[in-house]
Amino acid sequence: MATYKEIKGVTAQTRDEDPVVNVGSWAAGGSLNTARRVLFGAGIQTAAIVAGGYISANSALSEQYDGSSWTEVNDLNSARFGGGGIGTYTAALVVGGANPVPSLGNKVEQWDGTNWTETTEINTARAQFGGVSSNGTTTAGLVAGGSTAGQQDTEVWNGSAWTEVNNLNTAKGQGSSGLGTSTAALAASGLPYASPQACEQWDGTNWTEVAELNTPRGEDAGGNGTTTSGLVYGGYFNPPASNKANTESWNGSSWTEVADLSVARYGVHGCGSGSTSALATGGYSTANTGATEEWSFPPPTSAILTEGDIFLSGGTTLKGFGTAAGIPAGTWAAGGSLNTARRLTSGSGTQTSSNCISGFTPSPNTVSNVENYNGTSWTEVSEVNTARYGTSAAGADNTSSLVFGGSSPPTVALTESWDGSSWTEVGDLNEGRYYSASSGVQGNALLFSGSDDSGVTANTETWNGTSWTEVNNVNTARVGGNGGGPNSSSAIFFGGESGNAKNEIWDGTSWTEVADLNEGREYSGGSGNTTLALCFGGSDPGAKVASTELWNGSSWTEINDLGTARTNVQGSSQAVSALAAAGNTGSVSALTEEFTADATLSTVTVS
Numbered sequence: 001m002a003t004y005k006e007i008k009g010v011t012a013q014t015r016d017e018d019p020v021v022n023v024g025s026w027a028a029g030g031s032l033n034t035a036r037r038v039l040f041g042a043g044i045q046t047a048a049i050v051a052g053g054y055i056s057a058n059s060a061l062s063e064q065y066d067g068s069s070w071t072e073v074n075d076l077n078s079a080r081f082g083g084g085g086i087g088t089y090t091a092a093l094v095v096g097g098a099n100p101v102p103s104l105g106n107k108v109e110q111w112d113g114t115n116w117t118e119t120t121e122i123n124t125a126r127a128q129f130g131g132v133s134s135n136g137t138t139t140a141g142l143v144a145g146g147s148t149a150g151q152q153d154t155e156v157w158n159g160s161a162w163t164e165v166n167n168l169n170t171a172k173g174q175g176s177s178g179l180g181t182s183t184a185a186l187a188a189s190g191l192p193y194a195s196p197q198a199c200e201q202w203d204g205t206n207w208t209e210v211a212e213l214n215t216p217r218g219e220d221a222g223g224n225g226t227t228t229s230g231l232v233y234g235g236y237f238n239p240p241a242s243n244k245a246n247t248e249s250w251n252g253s254s255w256t257e258v259a260d261l262s263v264a265r266y267g268v269h270g271c272g273s274g275s276t277s278a279l280a281t282g283g284y285s286t287a288n289t290g291a292t293e294e295w296s297f298p299p300p301t302s303a304i305l306t307e308g309d310i311f312l313s314g315g316t317t318l319k320g321f322g323t324a325a326g327i328p329a330g331t332w333a334a335g336g337s338l339n340t341a342r343r344l345t346s347g348s349g350t351q352t353s354s355n356c357i358s359g360f361t362p363s364p365n366t367v368s369n370v371e372n373y374n375g376t377s378w379t380e381v382s383e384v385n386t387a388r389y390g391t392s393a394a395g396a397d398n399t400s401s402l403v404f405g406g407s408s409p410p411t412v413a414l415t416e417s418w419d420g421s422s423w424t425e426v427g428d429l430n431e432g433r434y435y436s437a438s439s440g441v442q443g444n445a446l447l448f449s450g451s452d453d454s455g456v457t458a459n460t461e462t463w464n465g466t467s468w469t470e471v472n473n474v475n476t477a478r479v480g481g482n483g484g485g486p487n488s489s490s491a492i493f494f495g496g497e498s499g500n501a502k503n504e505i506w507d508g509t510s511w512t513e514v515a516d517l518n519e520g521r522e523y524s525g526g527s528g529n530t531t532l533a534l535c536f537g538g539s540d541p542g543a544k545v546a547s548t549e550l551w552n553g554s555s556w557t558e559i560n561d562l563g564t565a566r567t568n569v570q571g572s573s574q575a576v577s578a579l580a581a582a583g584n585t586g587s588v589s590a591l592t593e594e595f596t597a598d599a600t601l602s603t604v605t606v607s
Contacts, residue, residue: 014312018319018601019303024249024276024295025259030069032290034061037267037283038128038220040085040094045279045294047089048271049073049111053282054081058099062116064089065279065292076116078107082128082220084143084178085269086136086157087111093119093136093157095143098127104147108162110138122162124153128174128220142182142202145172150192154207156182168207170195177223177270179230179250186210186225186250188232189217196237199255201227211254214333215246222270222280228252229274231295234283236266243285247295249275257333263291307599318604323576324532326600327550331560332536335579335592336377340369343568343584344523346403346438348395351375351577351594355418356570357403360389361588366408370423372398373579373592384416384423390434394445394463402426402442402463407434411453415468417442427467431459437493437526439485439506446488446506449496451479456497460511462488472510476502482526482571484533492530492551497522499541503556505530515555519547525571527578534575534595537583539567544585548595550575563593 032050039053046067053059058079063070076094083097083105090113099105104125109116126146136142139159145151150171155162168187176190183204189196196216200207217235221244225231232255233247245264248255261268265283272278278295282288298304309321342359349355352375361367368387371378388406395401399420406412413432416423429447436450443465449458458477461468478496485491489508494517496502501520504511517535524538533551537544546565549556562569562580569583578595585591 012310012312012318014315015303016314017303018313019305019309019321020298021321021599021601022298022302022304023259024297026247026261026280026293026295028262029279029292029294030065031292032063032070032282033072034059034063035282035288035290036061037288038081039267039269039282040083040097041269041271041281042085042087042092043089043271043279044273045271045277045296048279048281049089049092050269050281051076051085051094051111051116052080052083052097054267055288065281070292074115076109077118078105078109080105080107080127085271086141087138089113091138093138093141095141096122096126096146120161122155123164124151124155126151126153126173136181140182142178142180142185144168144178144185144187144202144207145176145190147173150174150190154202166206168200169209170198170200172198174219177221177232179223179225179232180227184227186227186230188213188223189221189235191218213248213255214257215244215248217244217246220266220268220283222268222283224270224272224278225250225274229276231270231272231275231278233261233270233278233280234265234268251275261293263289263293265289265291305599305601310604318606319601320604321599321601323597323599325602326597327532327575328557328559329600330576330595330597332548332562332580332593332595334563335594336373337592338371338378338582338590339380340367340371341588341590342367342369342582343588344389345570345582346391346393346406347570347572347579347581348393348401349373349397350573351579351596353397353399354572354579354581355393355395355398355401356581357393357401358384358388358391358406359582365389370418373581374398378592382422385425386412386414386416388412388414388434392436392438392447392450394438394440394442396441400442402445404429404438404445404447404463405433405436405450411451415463429468430461430470431457433457433459435479435523437481437483439483439491440487444487446485446491448483448491448493448506449474449477449479449481460506464488474504474511475513476500476504478502480522482524482535484526484528484571486529490530492528492533494526494533494535494551495521495524495538497541503551517549517556518558519545519549521545523567523569525569525578525580525583527571527573528575532575534571534578536571536578536580536595537562537566537569564589564591566591
């Protein structure tokens with residue numbers, strides 16, 4: 001047996017302190033002296049100023065942050081809340097704002113490091129909108145949107161006057177998040193609720209719609225950064241009425257969900273230099289809060305964990321860092337919808353390179369449609385030669401797949417091979433069947449159990465790239481079970497019709513019964529292998545379920561549910577990055593959900 005050093009090239013280290021994960025996270029900072037919401041200001045994480053806000057009425061209070069605590073400084077001349085903030089700790093603008101409620105304001109005040117002075121008013125009165133966060137200056141600023149109903153008006157500031165320029169494409173208001181400068185900015189989230197995820201980018205002349213946020217937040221989210229590196233966090237959405245803790249990072253082309261705020265809230269003020277540094281201050285959770293949270297990454301001097309690390313912690317505890325350890329805390333998130341809603345499909349590949357093959361729709365009942373997934377969206381490609389549902393499939397990615405069996409009706413033994421552009425009929429199964437389970441890749445696959453024309457079958461067949469061969473049967477014949485595995489020599493088979501909880505392992509020669517599922521189910525999704533697998537969705541029996549279970553090689557554990565309960569769901573990829581597509585939610589579904597497990601540091605048990 002190979003040693004760890006022979007495999008990895010190094011020995012396991014002994015460490016006095018554990019390395020850390022190089023990801024951003026929120027940590028508590030110093031609280032405001034006066035709790036409030038919908039405040040505004042400017043600056044960076046270690047040097048910020050906030051002003052105004054709403055307590056039980058409009059406020060004129062101002063406070064400065066030095067990286068650890070807030071100090072009260074001179075008040076605004078006009079009490080107000082919900083305006084835009086531009087600039088730095090010592091040179092800032094506050095623009096617009098409600099004064100008094102519910103009026104919109106056009107007043108602008110400038111901060112010189114000591115006092116606020118009234119300066120040129122904006123042309124269009126507005127409140128609760130995004131300025132350009134802390135990256136604008138007192139000589140070059142931009143404001144866009146505003147009001148509860150939403151506005152499209154955009155104005156730029158040159159240090160002495162405001163000029164109206166081209167409007168937003170979509171009206172925004174009530175706390176849209178502004179990031180960037182007067183020549184390169186983002187306007188994200190905000191009312192109306194019809195477009196709470198919309199995001200637009202300003203190039204100095206025009207606004208262009210870009211990638212949407214993942215989490216809708218119609219009101220009062222915080223934001224900071226630039227058009228290539230930014231964050232949006234917190235906010236509020238209705239329905240259902242809820243404050244948000246979600247944080248999303250912008251990389252110049254897309255939004256990614258990252259670590260949440262510790263307190264879900266709206267009306268939070270945000271400032272910072274980009275996606276690596278931010279300050280979230282004040283807001284409303286169950287009451288006004290003065291809480292401040294600081295977003296940061298580990299310092300450059302930190303020892304950083306990488307996938308596959310293993311070491312002795314303190315010289316006594318063996319620890320490892322990997323995605324498998326993160327599965328219990330993994331969650332399902334919405335992916336791109338299929339072009340054709342359906343159920344009883346088959347799938348193969350990975351979370352970012354998958355196929356959805358044929359299936360069943362209300363009319364016509366059987367379809368030949370095939371779609372490729374690239375990790376974001378589904379694209380229709382060449383159809384299979386024979387339309388059918390209840391097929392099984394194997395494949396490494398969306399360029400190489402094998403689909404076999406199914407019902408057109410009647411039950412068929414057909415096998416088709418995909419080369420990335422077209423389907424070719426190859427060797428038939430020995431026994432036509434549908435609602436079977438499968439494992440493997442295009443040239444090395446396994447098919448087990450299901451239903452043939454005479455009823456439920458226990459038969460297992462292996463595929464060698466040319467033909468199918470019958471091998472030893474499963475112990476418990478069933479339809480509607482699921483499973484997975486890397487090839488024809490290793491597979492797992494779980495669940496089945498009538499709420500079956502049975503679980504079997506294939507070792508290349510025979511099937512062995514092992515620990516049952518916690519919840520018997522039929523027509524579930526499945527992914528993974530004999531040591532690490534997921535079972536999700538299905539019917540138990542008759543009632544659609546969203547529950548997900550993790551197989552660790554010896555037992556099943558319930559973990560986070562699918563977002564939507566459904567049966568006849570297609571599963572593909574591995575347990576650390578699974579895909580659930582199509583199915584039946586009461587009608588045929590186009591839903592796609594992605595399961596992702598982040599790498600986690602855990603104790604390694606050696607037996």
